[in-house]
Amino acid sequence: MTSIRQALNVEDVRTIARHRLPRAIFEVIEGGHGEETTLAANRADLNRIKLIPRNLEDASFPDLSTTLLGREVAMPFMLAPCSFGRIADPEAERAVARAASNFGIGYIMPGAASESIERVAEGQFLGIVANRVCFRSVS
Numbered sequence: 001m002t003s004i005r006q007a008l009n010v011e012d013v014r015t016i017a018r019h020r021l022p023r024a025i026f027e028v029i030e031g032g033h034g035e036e037t038t039l040a041a042n043r044a045d046l047n048r049i050k051l052i053p054r055n056l057e058d059a060s061f062p063d064l065s066t067t068l069l070g071r072e073v074a075m076p077f078m079l080a081p082c083s084f085g086r087i088a089d090p091e092a093e094r095a096v097a098r099a100a101s102n103f104g105i106g107y108i109m110p111g112a113a114s115e116s117i118e119r120v121a122e123g124q125f126l127g128i129v130a131n132r133v134c135f136r137s138v139s
């Protein structure tokens with residue numbers, strides 16, 4: 001599988017990324033920090049969530065829309081902030097923000113973005129939520 005359009009789940013996306021990206025960059029994005037304990041805990045928590053099918057419901061026009069920060073969104077999701085976007089794509093955060101906008105959801109601007117917040121926000125229907133991390137010098 002080489003096209004993102006053929007991907008059916010996160011595992012398929014991971015396989016495509018593994019083939020497309022240089023190994024070191026794939027591992028930065030794919031891995032967790034240190035012993036990867038939080039990554040394992042998050043995976044375990046997500047695996048505990050089961051889908052509860054609602055039988056005999058009309059699913060012809062599923063509507064997941066809701067409001068977030070006072071704005072209507074298509075789904076109750078936002079795309080998480082990932083700094084250094086240019087390591088994976090020359091368009092960096094602009095491409096991610098555009099994808100979020102195309103799907104009618106929000107995007108959280110990362111703390112160490114490769115692009116300015118003004119450029120990333122251009123053309124966004126929802127606007128973006130800024131993510132700021134404060135660093136303190138320990139030297």
Ligand SMILES: Cc1cc2nc3c(=O)[nH]c(=O)nc-3n(C[C@H](O)[C@H](O)[C@H](O)COP(=O)(O)O)c2cc1C
Binds near residue numbers: 028080081083
């Ligand atoms: C390369 C990279 C950069 C990230 N940059 C930020 C950031 O700037 N701000 C932030 O709050 N989280 C950042 N994260 C964390 C992600 O937003 C996300 O919370 C984390 O990857 C866990 O994802 P998951 O919820 O899919 O397990 C970054 C993650 C990666 C892999």
